[in-house]
Amino acid sequence: MRYRRFGKTNLNLSVFSLGTMRYLASEENARQTVYQAVLQGVNHLETARGYGKSEQYLGAAIKAGLPKTRSQLYITSKIAPIDADSMQRSIDESLAHLGLDYIDCLALHGINTWEHLKLIQQPGCMQAVQQAVVDGRVRHVGFSTHAPLEIILAAINTDLFEFVNLHYYYFFQHNAAAIALAAQKDMGVFIISPADKGGLLYTPPQKLQALCQPFSPLELNYRFLLSNPRITTLSMGAANVTELTAPLSVSDRTAALTPQEIAVLQRLERNQKDTLGSDRCSQCYECLPCPETINIPEVLRLRNLAVACDMTEYSKYRYGMFENAGHWFPGMKANRCTECGDCLPRCPEQLNIPTLLQDTHNRLSGREGRRLWD
Structure with missing residues (x-):
């Protein structure tokens, strides 16, 4: 496993992060998936208030014991932009679900419209988030987005955030300018769902497989992303232990793309x-x-x-x-x-x-x- 600095947060994250949206078959399945990911070098675990029982399951996995100590792990949760009181309450609920007294990274979840961007620039939501930073419940603040490029660029230019979670893959490179701007501002860059949203690359059609030989389409997309030093970490939304194998097999291949x-x-x-x-x-x-x-x-x-x-x-x-x-x-x-x-x-x-x-x-x-x- 390789590790990269997550922008101005100065956290040293594994180049693959465990996204926990899909591991909800059972609490035991979640525990095994988290344990194996951490055992194989993953130190960044990502969840969200909106992902069903994901926070509770992740909290149970942490409580059961992992191969790394709490100080060696970085936990991210995401909360949609809401009013100040609701944001304070949601942060406290997330901490309770996770069984933690702080989370390393809080992302405002889904800055997707100009209205969302306006909301976070008004008194309220960000004041609550900043208060959580002051009192130690949250250590770093970023945002996740599925927005058009111009909104992502505007959100980055608010200078309110230390990292961004966004879509960017070989088959969707339109957000390259956002990655460049984030790097210019020393923000961490977290790539969302490269296997699934990146092209259902875990079940590629035969023609795509043939075009990518001698590599698999999934391997090639991971290498395309890992070779970019501006990108800190890629989400792997493993639903079970088996789905950890493909991404972790390339977790040490972060050098520039080869001629082949x-x-x-x-x-x-x-x-x-x-x-x-x-x-x-x-x-x-x-x-x-x-x-x-x-x-x-x-x-x-x-x-x-x-x-x-x-x-x-x-x-x-x-x-x-x-x-x-x-x-x-x-x-x-x-x-x-x-x-x-x-x-x-x-x-x-x-x-x-x-x-x-x-x-x-x-x-x-x-x-x-x-x-x-x-």
């Missing part, structure tokens, strides 16, 4: 260009805003992956979240397009966006999705 790895990534890029041809969306985001609030770049990103890499199951999974996950995954489905044409002159590639949107809906519509804790 670079060649495979270039192969993936060529494949997209060759397969999609003039229908490839390059993710410039110039088409936004859409009058029907369709997240055009994300819809067309999912089409890119489904067509070029046979990542249809992943693309259906994510597409099904539109209109079902609120501010966690905003945007209307592609069939809401009225063919108004507003986006067409803004597209530098002159894509026939309305046609591509309808094609994407035809390919990917089906089951509706929900966030795990909705």
Whole structure:
């Protein structure tokens, strides 16, 4: 296991963190998963008030005894931005669930809209958080986000936070500017869900497997992230002990990408260009805003992956979240397009966006999705 400084917190975190959203089959399963992760070098455990019984289960695992002492472990919990009294109460409830007298890191959970950003800049929520820092219940403060890039950049620029949890993967690099800004401000960077949201890479389609040879798609994505020194740690949301194996097998491979790895990534890029041809969306985001609030770049990103890499199951999974996950995954489905044409002159590639949107809906519509804790 390798360790990296978590920005200005000065905590030295393992490059893989155990996210505890999915280990809830039972308290015993949670205990075994946490124990094995810590035994294999993980020193950062992450939970949230909104993850069912996650805090209680993590607290029980800590109480049962782990291979590291409390001072060798770093615990993060996340609480949605709320009023001052509710925030004070929630912090105390989290500590009680965890059986701890302090948590190392508190993330404001889901700074996803301009309204959320406005809320944390008003008296109340942040005053309560800062009071918890003063009295020692919380040691470091950051935020987690599923927001559009411009909101993430604005949140970083408030200078209220020491770290950020965000989405960024090989197949979704739009948030690179947020990582660069966070690094400039010496903030820790925690990558959310690289295996799942990063492409359902633990069950890759055959074509993607072939394109990534001699590596697995999951291994290649982990290496893409671990090779970036601006990134501190990656979440591994293991549901059980078995799911620790794949990420921890690369936990010591943090050096720059090898020539062979670079060649495979270039192969993936060529494949997209060759397969999609003039229908490839390059993710410039110039088409936004859409009058029907369709997240055009994300819809067309999912089409890119489904067509070029046979990542249809992943693309259906994510597409099904539109209109079902609120501010966690905003945007209307592609069939809401009225063919108004507003986006067409803004597209530098002159894509026939309305046609591509309808094609994407035809390919990917089906089951509706929900966030795990909705």
